Structure formats: structure tokens, C-alpha cells
Amino acid sequence: MRAVTWQGVEDVQVRDVPDPGIERPTDAVVEVTSTAICGSDLHLYSPLGAFMEQGDVLGHEAMGVVREVGSEVTRISPGDRVVMPFNISCGNCHMCRNDCYAQCETTQVREYGKGAALFGYTKLYGHVPGGQAEYLRVPQAHFGPIRVPEGPPDERFLFLSDVLPTAWQAVDFADIPPGGSVAVVGLGPIGQMSARIARHRGASQVFGLDSVPERLAMAERHGVTAVDTGRENDPAGLVRDRTEGRGPDSVIDAVGMEAHGAPLGKAAQAMAQLLPDGVAQKLMERAGVDRLAALHLAFDLVRRAGTVSISGVYGGQADPMPMMDLFDKGVQIRMGQAHVRRWTDDILPLLTDADSDPLGVDDLTTHVVPLDQAPDAYDKFQHKRDGAIKMVLRPHAA
Numbered sequence: 001m002r003a004v005t006w007q008g009v010e011d012v013q014v015r016d017v018p019d020p021g022i023e024r025p026t027d028a029v030v031e032v033t034s035t036a037i038c039g040s041d042l043h044l045y046s047p048l049g050a051f052m053e054q055g056d057v058l059g060h061e062a063m064g065v066v067r068e069v070g071s072e073v074t075r076i077s078p079g080d081r082v083v084m085p086f087n088i089s090c091g092n093c094h095m096c097r098n099d100c101y102a103q104c105e106t107t108q109v110r111e112y113g114k115g116a117a118l119f120g121y122t123k124l125y126g127h128v129p130g131g132q133a134e135y136l137r138v139p140q141a142h143f144g145p146i147r148v149p150e151g152p153p154d155e156r157f158l159f160l161s162d163v164l165p166t167a168w169q170a171v172d173f174a175d176i177p178p179g180g181s182v183a184v185v186g187l188g189p190i191g192q193m194s195a196r197i198a199r200h201r202g203a204s205q206v207f208g209l210d211s212v213p214e215r216l217a218m219a220e221r222h223g224v225t226a227v228d229t230g231r232e233n234d235p236a237g238l239v240r241d242r243t244e245g246r247g248p249d250s251v252i253d254a255v256g257m258e259a260h261g262a263p264l265g266k267a268a269q270a271m272a273q274l275l276p277d278g279v280a281q282k283l284m285e286r287a288g289v290d291r292l293a294a295l296h297l298a299f300d301l302v303r304r305a306g307t308v309s310i311s312g313v314y315g316g317q318a319d320p321m322p323m324m325d326l327f328d329k330g331v332q333i334r335m336g337q338a339h340v341r342r343w344t345d346d347i348l349p350l351l352t353d354a355d356s357d358p359l360g361v362d363d364l365t366t367h368v369v370p371l372d373q374a375p376d377a378y379d380k381f382q383h384k385r386d387g388a389i390k391m392v393l394r395p396h397a398a
Contacts, residue, residue: 010379017055027073028068029137031134032136035371036162060130074142083148090143133371146344171197171201171309174250176202192222257291307334367380369394
């Protein structure tokens with residue numbers, strides 16, 4: 001089959017790889033009909049390359065049609081249309097019983113001290129081949145896959161794999177009071193949906209901060225007050241002025257480790273890429289630093305006794321934090337990988353009515369291209385060219 005493979009830093013190629021098959025009774029094999037490039041994939045494209053191996057199949061946002069199931073898989077059957085959560089969870093362990101699916105004890109990668117295994121996301125998270133491919137082996141298929149109805153196009157459901165649950169959790173963790181205010185830092189796919197979900201769930205003021213014109217325009221289409229951080233000298237001050245001088249009740253960091261405006265962190269990441277993988281891995285595990293401009297902006301923005309919800313991925317182990325300010329302001333911080341299956345029952349009913357789109361899901365995808373065009377799609381997404389906000393790949397496009 002054809003699949004998107006990692007070949008080196010900023011080098012992905014579509015190659016022929018072996019077809020997947022059933023390896024365990026709880027597996028399924030899914031023919032992928034749509035798969036997306038996530039902002040987290042860009043971390044693998046560049047700063048986290050030390051944890052990749054040449055030929056790794058990328059991708060953790062995928063949906064398709066079940067073609068084969070193992071003997072212990074009874075919830076889904078061949079022919080079912082399904083979406084795969086990006087984290088692989090069993091549904092039965094202590095963590096899963098407490099709805100902490102991103103920490104599943106059955107698939108935890110204990111060798112590296114990490115949580116649940118993820119599709120297509122380095123040896124740190126299980127080295128499971130990803131979904132940017134024609135076919136996908138799905139471990140723990142007795143629990144994970146989400147059945148979706150026939151009819152609506154793939155883009156209506158594809159984002160149940162990651163974007164929608166991650167954004168829903170970001171809003172839930174932000175603890176926005178009824179009728180309260182929230183600022184979303186970063187208007188990529190997660191930030192876009194976090195802002196829309198916050199409005200849907202009752203926030204009276206939703207600010208979206210970014211510097212990319214297409215992202216700002218998309219947010220404004222959905223009732224978000226857009227703040228251009230590239231033009232505003234003091235974006236935090238502007239938001240405070242519009243929230244009675246206090247700052248928003250809640251802030252969502254939807255950017256993560258590759259924030260713009262952090263030259264020292266960027267330089268440290270670039271230097272790590274020049275080291276041999278073994279050396280780079282040890283350095284990043286013990287002394288890695290992130291580009292923290294977005295996170296520091298979130299801490300500056302939030303009002304005293306407010307909440308910062310972090311959905312952007314960070315990978316540093318030696319990040320400097322403004323602990324005095326955080327303690328003095330009494331800021332609550334919540335973060336982590338999305339517990340996808342915790343939220344899908346709440347989200348799915350909002351997607352199934354073909355005539356209604358309360359979350360604006362139909363206005364998120366900007367590019368749909370065949371799988372073979374993945375290298376160009378990665379480049380466009382990385383460099384924010386051609387209005388790229390969300391890239392979808394079609395493995396079986398004619």
C-alpha cells in the first residue's frame with residue numbers, strides 16, 4: 001500500500017509499505033478514506049525528528065471503512081464507517097474506567113515513561129504505524145473506533161479523531177464561567193474549534209489571537225473577536241481593556257512548542273536537530289526547551305484567579321516558567337492529551353444533522369488533496385502558504 005513516511009527532518013515521502021493485517025484478536029483493519037495533517041505532525045516534521053525512524057508511517061487523524069476484524073472485536077463489523085481516536089485505549093483499565101483514555105494503562109509506553117500509545121507518533125508513543133496511508137491496523141478495536149452514519153461527507157466526522165475532542169477538552173478544562181470570557185491563543189485548527197465550541201457552550205466574549213490573516217478571517221466568520229498579534233503592540237493589554245481591565249476569565253493555549261516570537265527556543269531546537277539521534281534524544285529528554293511565546297502570552301492574558309488550559313503540545317523538560325507571577329496571580333493550569341472517547345458522545349450528535357452545523361465544522365478544511373501530494377501539503381502547512389489551515393488527504397483519490 002501507499003503511505004506517508006518520515007525520511008528525515010522536513011522530508012516526508014509517499015512510499016510503498018507492507019499492507020497491515022490482523023496481529024491480535026482485538027485488532028481491526030480499516031481502509032482509510034480520509035486522513036488529515038495535524039499541527040502535531042509538524043512537530044515530527046521538524047523539532048521531534050530525533051525520536052523518529054526512517055520509514056515511519058505518519059498520521060493520527062483518520063477515518064474509513066472496516067475491512068477486517070479480530071476475533072474479540074464485536075462492536076464494529078466489516079463495512080462499518082468509523083473514525084479512529086488518535087490515542088489508543090482499551091476501555092477496561094483503571095485509567096479508562098475513570099475516563100482518562102490518554103493515560104490507558106494497557107497501551108502506556110512505559111519504556112519511555114509516556115501515556116497511551118498514539119497512531120503515527122514516534123517510538124515515545126508506541127511506534128504504531130499511522131493513518132496517512134491506504135490502510136490502517138487499529139489496535140484495541142474492540143473499544144476505540146467510533147461508528148458514524150453514512151451520508152454526510154468525511155470532513156463532517158473526520159475531526160472526531162483529534163481536533164474536535166481536543167478542542168472540546170480545551171474548553172472544558174478552561175473552566176469558563178457561565179457567560180464568561182475566554183481568549184484563544186493560536187487559531188490553527190484546534191484554536192478555531194476551541195473558539196467556536198466556547199461560543200457554543202455559552203461564553204459571552206471569545207477572543208482569538210494570531211498573526212496569520214486567513215486564520216483571523218476564519219475566526220471572525222464565526223463570531224470571534226480577532227486580535228492580530230503581528231500588528232498589535234500590546235495584545236494582552238487590548239484584551240484586558242475589553243474585559244473590564246482584568247483579562248479574560250480563561251485562556252486556551254492552542255499553539256504549543258513551535259510558537260513564533262521565541263528565537264532562543266527556536267535556536268535550541270535547531271541545534272538539537274544537528275546532533276546524532278541518540279545524543280539529541282538524551283538532551284531533549286533531560287534539558288529540552290520549547291518556544292514559549294504563546295504560553296507566556298497566555299499567562300499574561302489571564303485574569304487573576306483565572307484558568308489557563310493548554311492543548312498545544314510541549315516537549316521540553318527544562319522550560320523556564322514565570323512561577324512568581326503564576327503563584328501571585330493564583331492561576332489554575334490544566335493540560336494534557338485529549339481523552340478522545342470521553343467527549344465523543346457529546347460531540348457526535350452535533351455533527352449528524354446534514355442541515356445543521358452548530359460548531360461550523362464544514363468551514364475548517366482548506367485543502368483536500370490526494371495522498372501522493374502529501375509532501376507538498378506538509379510544506380504548505382508548515383509555512384502557512386496558500387491559506388493553509390487544515391489539510392485533508394484522500395488515500396484512494398482517482
